[in-house]
Amino acid sequence: MKKYRINVHGMTCSGCEEHVATALKKIGAVNIDANFNRYEATFELPDDVGIETAQKAINEAKYQSGDSVLIESDDALVLGDEGDYDFLIIGSGGAAFSSAIKAVEYGAKVAIIERGTVGGTCVNIGCVPSKTLLRAGEINHLAKSNPFVGLHTSVGQVDLRQLVEQKDELVSKLREEKYVNLIDEYGFELIRGEAKFVNETTVEVNGKQLTTKRFLIATGASPSVPNIPGLEKVAYLTSTTLLELKELPKRLAVIGSGYIGMELGQLFHNLGVEVTLMQRSPRVFKDYDPEISEAITKALTDQGIHLITGATFERVEQEDGLKKVHITVNGEKRVIEAEQLLISTGRIPNTEALNLGVAGVKTGRRGEVLVDDYLRTTNPRIYAAGDVTMSPQFVYVAAYQGGIAADNAIGGLKRKANLEALAGVTFTNPSVASVGLTEEKAKEQGYEVKSSVLPLEAVPRALVNRETTGVFKLVADAKTLKILGVHIVAENAGDVIYAGTLAVKFGLTIEDLRESLAPYLTMAEGLKLAALTFDKDVSKLSCCAG
Template identity: 30%
Template sequence: MSKHFDAIIIGAGQAGPSLAGRLTAAGKTVALIERKLFGGTCVNTGCMPTKAMVASAYAIHTARRGAEYGMVTGAVSVDFARVMARKEKVRLDARSGVESWLKSMKNCTVFEGHARFESPTEVRVGDQLISGDEIFINTGGRAAVPDFPGVDEVPYLTNTSVMDLSELPEHLVIIGGSYIGLEFAQMFRRFGSEVTVIEKAQRLIGREDPDVSDAIRDILEKEGVHIRLSAECIRFARHKDGVAAGVDCTSGAPEVIGSHVLLATGRRPNTDDLGLDKAGVKTDARGNIEVDDFLRSSVPHIFAMGDCNGRGAFTHTAYNDFEIVAANLLDNDPRRVTDRIPTYALYIDPPLGRAGMTESDARKSGRKLMIGTRPMTRVGRAVEKGETQGFIKVLVDADTEEILGASILGTGGDEAIQSILDVMYAKRPYTTITRAVHIHPTVSELIPTVFGDLSPA
């Protein structure tokens, strides 16, 4: 006989625990199921541990530049074991915090094991069968392993296993020149590895505008990261020094020999082993659970939040999924997925903060545009810090004065972008920013200036 709950939450990633907190506070009984690590991708293999490593890489890089700031030091060496130990403490503290919170939550029963649907209302966890009036799937995603020739014949790393390295790679070959790959490329280069990035496309991070892509390539190459683009035939073979990665680029050596290979070629949702067919839940061709604007699946009482629904692949979108579900179910507040503005960051140094449309997308929309730009060399705060790489770019609809998008590649760009984003959410014209007084000396103080220098494009 199954035990019944008001709600079942499958997965303790970013959205699940917070929803459990709201539901139990509303007096509902909740079963939360986690099969492996509490906290999901962000806590265990994503944001928190990787940004801890980025912070170590930044400190090491700054120390090497000490003479520029008047600091006299000897040669800077890297204790990779201590870097990884620091990372490990960050993620273990966060993981245990989520687990302790859930297990101490009143009216919340935690099950540890693999959840599989038996029917639209029943879920089996090991030998236990439970049922729920509403079910929320928050199972996240995992690294996608492409079917490259030879990939099954060589050892390779993913964004998960690279977190458990015990030795610094002599030469890290990264397959994939997008967000995950580039963050690892710069940090491991700063730790002392030789690094080569192999990308099939003609430029890095093809989702971004060409000027952003080119500037990021320049930043990485100045630090000694090797970039191989237009890799038409990526393949692998064992080599006495590690792994041989075939490239077949239009120029350069036909293969790269690395001690380690990291596959950073995207992610896939964790939906293929949930028994969704028994629940009648539909998925798309990529395995994402199809949801409506309120995150309901094809079965009205079953919802999907976070990476498994294909509506955003970030911690902040997963948390917003929780907010949307809670607002509709508990607050009589009809929030929608389509209310949110795309925004994210790339955490190389300096970081890229992004909001809204790219210039390419804005031009495709057929709108009459005005564009403002400012190199970071003309931002006082960046000059004072000695971190002048990058630029600010803003896009405005010339007819409505609506802010369409912004890119800030530069020191503090991930923070400065927020002020633009808030005005976009407020649906105010760009003149709201041009008339604002920002604090000096900051990166943000130049944002009104950039908007004040708009030109037709």
């Protein structure tokens, strides 16, 4: 078999990818990876089938074949015979450390290049600091308004400075234990400075040129700022600087209510701040099923968070210490005033300083590094992983991809990244967790769909907690009854979703969930009750009768 990469013009969606793959399969191609974002396809052909046959098949499928290259074997590298390093990694977050550790295990000479703080987003300015403060906010909120009659709790004034100092201590401790200390433990090198490509085998750092056989780009992403008139003249906050505040504002306005804006908005609401979340989309979490959006919307609004959807942002101004956001909603002009303004409208990859063009590495419209299923960029010597590729922005995805990149770049294993059973969690209260296909996505992929929706008030654990706003939703293949997607809005949904992940990953069926023994008075029991809901009214079952 010979492996080829060929440019394919005319692909615009995943359906186009399938059409190209089908055309290539008919001529005997295997291991096909068609990608409309990169306008190319890679595949292997039997030795007696020429590339001209593949080009003809693509053209007959109504796409236009372009230049092709024969890809050399991806066998494991011969280590240590030339260059300063075997593997240079730019960035020092989850993807970088996972990849470095794996590469060292292969015997490679490895170095990580970092221009800022070691550890990347998660430990320094993302998951760890936000979640520890979220927990503080939850405790404050419950003390202020617990749901139990006869239980009298109260709160004092929140000292944000002390909370932030405690958060910083935790961040520093985990950074040392989980990142910095591992450098000597595994024996790779840390180079401090900013890396800039000179050519496909060389980068310059602090005026010194370093050569290597393989690269990994793992530089992460940073908060993006929308183009709203006047915003450049206003002292706004990002997800990074918000977590550094030492005093609570009276009011916080948030532009953008994705998972970051929603978590941070609820955090400050729970600490006693009046919070307004604003977004352009007509409903929150628009990529989720409507039941999920409706449940989290009800939860947030019942808690007293102001939620504005369908907003057009006209301009932003600052006057007498107040930020004023001028918006239009359903034709009505409004002005939202707050002492602090958080911009939470997504993230952009950190690629501007890398000089990727000289290395033959292509980027997408947002500046993201384009990679194939093996995490290779358009230069087969250079790999990329994590947020810089605009893959799902979770540290566990970055670490997973980093390990695959090392296996392929150093070990020659040809491992593909597979995120089909990827679970995502938003750590609000109630939290939102999802894995697999939504009902809409399942139908788009051609499934005949069967779904069940279980309100949280039907879950005994929620009843005893006296927190019943939420929902369980299961999406299944109507023919095979296999679980295609699990979607939850509930307390501890992030803990429950791992069971859903296993159901999706290993093709469990509705009947498998029904027949499992779910511990009574756990939130996870909601999965079994949701499975029963496909053809039973669970409100008419006795406790544990499932």
